[in-house]
Amino acid sequence: MGNGRSTLAWLLIAVVGLLTICPVAMLALGSFSTGLTAFGSFTLAKYAAAYGDPALYGVVADTVGFVVGSSLLATVLALFFAYLSTRTDIPLKRLFAIVSLVPMMIPHLLFAVSWALLLNPSNGMLNLVLKDLFALDHAPFNIYSLPGMILVEGLLDMPIAYLIMAPAMASFDVSLEESSHVFGAGNLQTLARITLPVLRPAILAAFTLGVVRSLASFAVPSVIGMPGQVPVLATYIYQMIATGFATDYGKAAAVGMSVLVTSIVLIVVYRRLTAASEKFVTVSGRGYRPAQIALGRARGPLLAVVAAISLVMIVLPVLVLLYTSLVPYAMVPSRHAFAMMSLRHWREVLQDPVSLASLENSLFLGVAGATLGVVLSLFVAWVIVRVKTRAAGLLEGLSYLSFSFPGIVIGVGFMWFFVQTPLYATLTALLIGYIATYLPYGIRPLASAFIQIHTHLEESSRVCGAGTLVTLRRVVAPLLVPGIVSAWILMASMFVRELSLSVVLSRPGTEVLAVQILHFADDGLWGQLSALGMLMIAISTTLVVIAAAVGSRFRALAAQG
Amino acid sequence: MDIAIEGLVKEYAGEGRGIRALDGVDLTIPAGTIFTLLGPSGCGKTTLLRCIVGLETPDAGEIRIGGEVVWSKRRGVAVPTEKRGLGMVFQTYAIWPHMSVFDNVGYPLQVRRRPRAEVRDAVARALARVRLEGFEARLATRLSGGQQQRVALARALVAEPRVILFDEPLSNLDAKLREETRKELKSFLGTLGITAVYVTHDRVEALALSDSIAVMQGGRIVEQGSPQKIYFEAGHRFVADFIGRANLVEATVRGHAGGRTQVECALGTLDCQRRDVAVGSTVTLCLRPEFIRPDLPFAGTDRNVVRGEVDSLTFVGEVFEAEIRVATERLLARVDPEARIAQGDRVSFTLAPEHCLLVAA
Structure with a gap:
């Protein structure tokens, strides 16, 4: 046996x-080879070409901005959601579970596309509506930009960050905060000195995973970044192998090696962090579970914020796609538009x-x-x-x-x-x-x-x-x-x-x-x-x-x- | 610093209906005493402690600490926890895992923005008191359970609070360590002369530690007094039963004479501790196993002699526990291991009237 x-x-x-x-x-072997057809003939030329190209450094800068920005947005949003759902008496907690499952239902590609349909500068639906409403000459928003990419990728990575942080918050020993109050610290001091530091491994783990995912993301960089001329490493590599006339798999492999090594290192860091966050789980009290924080008057507005984000993440993309599939060309929803549906x-x-x-x-x-x-x-x-x-x-x-x-x-x-x-x-x-x-x-x-x-x-x-x-x-x-x-x-x-x-x-x-x-x-x-x-x-x-x-x-x- | 509590009520929304965790508690905790709230789980003792410290908001009543009103429904006063200047040892110790021992202990002073040197000295003193000198740099999570417990105590002491509250602080220690820590805590609090409010469900802990005990049941304080008074002269059947092992026998009051109360029960007619109860009323006779000392029968007709038969004999270490059948009752007795008694023997024992406790039926 x-x-x-x-x-x-x-x-x-x-x-x-x-x-x-x-x-x-x-x-690795490919990055040291002369070409797809000349596999195994050793050369350093591809590395020299890839890393000698000054364009690469602009791409790296954009990538860092995109990756860090979207991971920050995802982490902050997830922190907010996780805190509300695990520690407060906010109603409709089922909503949070649903929002965290959305990425399984709506592909990232389509999510990115629906945002492009809403906020592209030439005929984005929301832009057209706002232009009409306020009589503007320019579209107020341009999704084809680095901030646009960060927004969409951040929303996409939020659920995974939530899934990492929510359990950590749910298992948080409330007496750690209570003792801080007893010993003279107010709410803000307790948040800064106790709550956030104890949750730090979980927060960092969520952020790290966000970085790994946005580094690997291709949907947002290609649908939103490429029209906006904001290349990141994923699209930079893609262009090397897909532009038809001058494909260079060796150079792509040479750049790819750095991305891969970065990702592997980050995943190792991520696993260390999750192990550390489990270690922080202390002796848990028996039986006594204090009541959740009563939100009081803030309950309504906070629920509205959550509902708005949920709407943006679940309902809006599907509605926009359905609408666009039925109208002949991009137009603001109106009686006219509905009449022309087919x-x-x-x-x-x-x-x-x-x-x-x-x-x-x-x-x-x-x-x-x-x-x-x-x-x-x-x-x-x-x-x-x-x-x-x-x-x-x-x-x-x-x-x-x-x-x-x-x-x-x-x-x-x-x-x-x-x-x-x-x-x-x-x-x-x-x-x-x-x-x-x-x-x-x-x-x-x-x-x-x-x-x-x-x-x-x-x-x-x-x-x-x-x-x-x-x-x-x-x-x-x-x-x-x-x-x-x-x-x-x-x-x-x-x-x-x-x-x-x-x-x-x-x-x-x-x-x-x-x-x-x-x-x-x-x-x-x-x-x-x-x-x-x-x-x-x-x-x-x-x-x-x-x-x-x-x-x-x-x-x-x-x-x- | 004394604590005065008046008419405190706290309700929780439970399954479909409100649960009264505190049902009109009136209590005065004198300054400089070790005061224990004792009771089974769910009796409201922890809720009361959390109301005193301010982690729980009552629904009605008033709490004063050292004359200052910290919470009052009527006067609309609610001093937040952090402004009450108390110390507390939590059941889970609540040692912050991301801080060193120094930062954990120094926290109460750091958040009050005391000068560095003062914090350092105070932490050193507090750690010396709990015999953890030299542990300053250690990460809090690298401590044993007993050490974490002492860090929690040092932290509770460091700012010299008006009152220290203990929420079942020994329940996470193993049996042997719990006994040692209990003794340490007792002598320690004695030298400090501080007001301590101690919550526990462990009667031995309560008896050994306290100057005064309040026994709680169903959100009310049932009885209050010194450990001896609670143990020997409890007025309620619940208290007598909870504070120690007890044989409870139903009895009828027959009269009062010579500073004793006479009752009739399955054991016969007995002289008991004096209680002002009407002749003919039903009471419960409470007999502690350690005061039932069976011996082989002798021919006496003294008062308060009871005869029975040994039903079972169990060796439990330092003594035998015997079950003695007397008429329809079975009484638990503790028997010296050297006593020559065997199962099935006919035995007799004399009950001292002062140890025949009568409580309300």
């Missing part, structure tokens, strides 16, 4: 190692062979990729949780490594790899890339599911006389199903909307939804973009609903025995 386990562990290490190390190694864009999209192909490909990648990904995650999670050997520790480290991979950079690494194989420009290449990059999203829910199934539960089933199969069917499987379902949903919805890896790996014939939407955006075909985008949201949502239904059905069956 012990031998079998360690063989499995090493086998998984080989598979996961190949998936995660291969693109990194290929990226399904023209929807018909065009559904008759467009490339859009249809991308729809089909993304559906296939979502279903097949999530299924394969969950099977692999299941084994990996089991080994990580149940097999306590060096091999298992190594596997855990490996499987979390890809968490830090910026899609576009790792895409360049995969490109170097697939070009050497017959997989180049096939759906299989995308499938492998997706699974490799998003494996941690499958492993995480499954590992926590395995942790919940204490070994004693299995053992007591054995003691009660049930064999391995019966134990699996009656005890393990029912307890694991929720984990499997959520891992599958997470992976499938990520694959259906995958953009940053796909912009590198997708080729004519292997178009996917997000890339097709990006093409529409480049061509300014907002109506068709919106129609296809609505289909994408519909698919994501349907996947979530079906998977949830299957999960609860299975649980009901298991309960009946």
